[in-house]
Amino acid sequence: MALVSPSAEPPPDVHDRLDRPGSSLSRSSDLTLARKLAAIGGVFLAVALFTVGLSMWVTWQLEGGAAAINEAGRMRMRSYQIALQVRDLQAGRDAEALQGVMRRVAELDGSLALLTSGDSRRPLSVPGNHEVQGHLARVQHSWGVLRAQVLQSLSGQAPHDPVLRVEAFVDEVDALVSSIEQRLETRTVALHTFQLVMMVLAVLSALAILYASHVVILEPIANLRHAAQRVEQGDFAARVPPGAADELGELAEGFNRMTERLGALYGGLEAKVAEKTGKLRKEQARLKALYDVSTFVASADTLQALGEGFARKMRLIAHADAVAIRWSDEANDRYMLLASDSLPRILAEEEQCVLTGACFCGDRPQPGSAARLRVIPIMEEARKADAGSAKVQRRCAEEGYTTLVTIPLNLQHRLLGEIELFYRSDTAFSVEDRSLFEALGSHLAGAMESLRMAALDRESAVASERKLLAQELHDSIAQSLAFLKIQMALLRSAMNKQDRAAVESTMSELDAGIKESYSDVRELLLHFRVRTDSGQLDLALRETLSKFEIQAGLRTHFQYQDDGVPLPADVQIQVLHIVQEALSNVRKHAGASEVWLDVVARPRWRITVRDNGRGFDVDNGAPDGTHVGISIMRERAERIGARLDVRSDGAGTHVTLTLDQPY
Numbered sequence: 001m002a003l004v005s006p007s008a009e010p011p012p013d014v015h016d017r018l019d020r021p022g023s024s025l026s027r028s029s030d031l032t033l034a035r036k037l038a039a040i041g042g043v044f045l046a047v048a049l050f051t052v053g054l055s056m057w058v059t060w061q062l063e064g065g066a067a068a069i070n071e072a073g074r075m076r077m078r079s080y081q082i083a084l085q086v087r088d089l090q091a092g093r094d095a096e097a098l099q100g101v102m103r104r105v106a107e108l109d110g111s112l113a114l115l116t117s118g119d120s121r122r123p124l125s126v127p128g129n130h131e132v133q134g135h136l137a138r139v140q141h142s143w144g145v146l147r148a149q150v151l152q153s154l155s156g157q158a159p160h161d162p163v164l165r166v167e168a169f170v171d172e173v174d175a176l177v178s179s180i181e182q183r184l185e186t187r188t189v190a191l192h193t194f195q196l197v198m199m200v201l202a203v204l205s206a207l208a209i210l211y212a213s214h215v216v217i218l219e220p221i222a223n224l225r226h227a228a229q230r231v232e233q234g235d236f237a238a239r240v241p242p243g244a245a246d247e248l249g250e251l252a253e254g255f256n257r258m259t260e261r262l263g264a265l266y267g268g269l270e271a272k273v274a275e276k277t278g279k280l281r282k283e284q285a286r287l288k289a290l291y292d293v294s295t296f297v298a299s300a301d302t303l304q305a306l307g308e309g310f311a312r313k314m315r316l317i318a319h320a321d322a323v324a325i326r327w328s329d330e331a332n333d334r335y336m337l338l339a340s341d342s343l344p345r346i347l348a349e350e351e352q353c354v355l356t357g358a359c360f361c362g363d364r365p366q367p368g369s370a371a372r373l374r375v376i377p378i379m380e381e382a383r384k385a386d387a388g389s390a391k392v393q394r395r396c397a398e399e400g401y402t403t404l405v406t407i408p409l410n411l412q413h414r415l416l417g418e419i420e421l422f423y424r425s426d427t428a429f430s431v432e433d434r435s436l437f438e439a440l441g442s443h444l445a446g447a448m449e450s451l452r453m454a455a456l457d458r459e460s461a462v463a464s465e466r467k468l469l470a471q472e473l474h475d476s477i478a479q480s481l482a483f484l485k486i487q488m489a490l491l492r493s494a495m496n497k498q499d500r501a502a503v504e505s506t507m508s509e510l511d512a513g514i515k516e517s518y519s520d521v522r523e524l525l526l527h528f529r530v531r532t533d534s535g536q537l538d539l540a541l542r543e544t545l546s547k548f549e550i551q552a553g554l555r556t557h558f559q560y561q562d563d564g565v566p567l568p569a570d571v572q573i574q575v576l577h578i579v580q581e582a583l584s585n586v587r588k589h590a591g592a593s594e595v596w597l598d599v600v601a602r603p604r605w606r607i608t609v610r611d612n613g614r615g616f617d618v619d620n621g622a623p624d625g626t627h628v629g630i631s632i633m634r635e636r637a638e639r640i641g642a643r644l645d646v647r648s649d650g651a652g653t654h655v656t657l658t659l660d661q662p663y
Helices: 012-019 033-092 095-117 130-155 167-232 247-265 269-299 303-318 345-350 378-384 387-398 431-497 500-529 537-552 569-590 624-639
Strands: 322-328 334-341 353-355 374-377 403-410 415-423 555-561 594-600 606-611 642-649 652-659
Touching: 033 095, 033 130, 033 167, 033 247, 095 130, 130 167, 167 247, 269 303, 269 431, 303 322, 303 334, 303 415, 303 431, 334 415, 345 387, 403 431, 415 431, 431 500, 537 555, 537 569, 537 594, 569 594, 569 606, 569 624, 569 652, 624 642, 624 652
Parallel strands: 555 594
Antiparallel strands: 322 334, 322 415, 334 353, 374 403, 403 415, 594 606, 606 652, 642 652
16 A cells, blocks of 8 residues: 555645755755765875885986986996906007997996986986085096096007006996985985874874775764664654754755655554554455355355255345345235344244335335335334334334335346345445445346256256157158057058958058067157267267167268367257167168268358268159258258258268358
């Protein structure tokens, strides 16, 4: 059950707050939660970028100083290599040694240039403080002196001593390396300090963000969640403390307005739910009553059982003290008691049959009006009763009944009777109860009419069987008996005349007639024993042919092609009787030795009985017996809307039944 429609319109005060300028629900530019989060994140990002940038700069300086130390070490190594190559050159004047010296000189020139100007492609730079730059200047000066000595040696102008003195240059390089290392050590300490400061700032920033998130976001959401849980448990007085002027603050205000509105809407909800639940229980009880009664009336097989069972169920459904069901005649002049439940015996005996108007219930409806459910106060009606009905009315009052409810049994604007409910207390009925009682009355009326129609159908079936039997007796046995009666008259006349030859001839005719009558009786009994109760026409036809073979001593052939819709049961019976009559004519008049029965279902049903007998002239008329049989078959074919065709010649007779209507 939908307690609140999702598409329901908000209350007017909400519309006012939505439309009012400056309302918290209509603000969009004053929301500051995103700005708070952006400010906190911005501060943390700026600190992080600053510390990371500073750390990267110090690391770059350290890497550049380390690269400068490596380059200075290579200068020291190359100076020793130059001294050795100069000595070898002076000893042997080797051209390759000369090229090696010149290459080492160029490399040293390049290393000094790198140390002086740095390398933009990689971190290589000499610290720019005064002490390191002074040592770099002395290294440059020392290299200038050493370079001049190397060039003099290569040109042959050097002193006689072939050993090139590089110790002064190496000492200056060592001094430069020492000064750079000292400077790098200082920067390494600074880098560690920056890293420690960055860790501290990261922890402090995380704590600050957590605290700010708790104050700005988590605590308002926790309050909102706690209040929502209280609302879920049914506490519509739950409120959220007002927050800051941001989105969560507006959400808290909206939640408070929502709970206030829900409290107003659900104030009387329990009473409404109880009312709806009660209505649903009553509706369920009414539906169950309708289902039970419908099931019962569908299974009742006699009118008496139907009335008594319905009376018991009706008393329980209506909570009545007694129930009576009355059946009215066609003119609605009398009401007969059909069944009752818990009705006092003396009251039931006195009201077995009452005239209309002689009791509270029976009332002839006005012309053009339909009978309806009535609630009758017995005591008030008894005071207004006339002498003719006072006896019955006093009996109802003496038995303690104060209220009588009459429910008409209407069926297609026809009043079949009434249901009477007796109460020993004042009773009131709702519109739903009245509708239920009238529906139950309609069910009972329909069931009673169905039983009556079923009885009429059974009576009609019995009458039809009797008519069929009479027709068979008239067409076969009666004619034979009439023939025997004529022969008896001829026999009596011959005996009076003492004409022995005539007596013998008449006796022979009588004997043949009796045998024929006996054969007709046996055939008639066989025909009536063969039925299509199973709904399978082929089985009934096979049984008929089998009995025909035994009775007539003829050979039979059967062909059945059934790939269509089965025939209705009443049509199957008529088809079976037509086949039996055709076989009977073959036995009596054809003089055949074989009989064929062919059945084809598609496109239309066609049944053919043919023999190899003598046949007859169809145009000039058939023999009397055959003519009677053909007439009977034509009558049966007309009943089911079929055509019967008879074709005969010297080679036999064909009787074909064609059903024009496709089944």
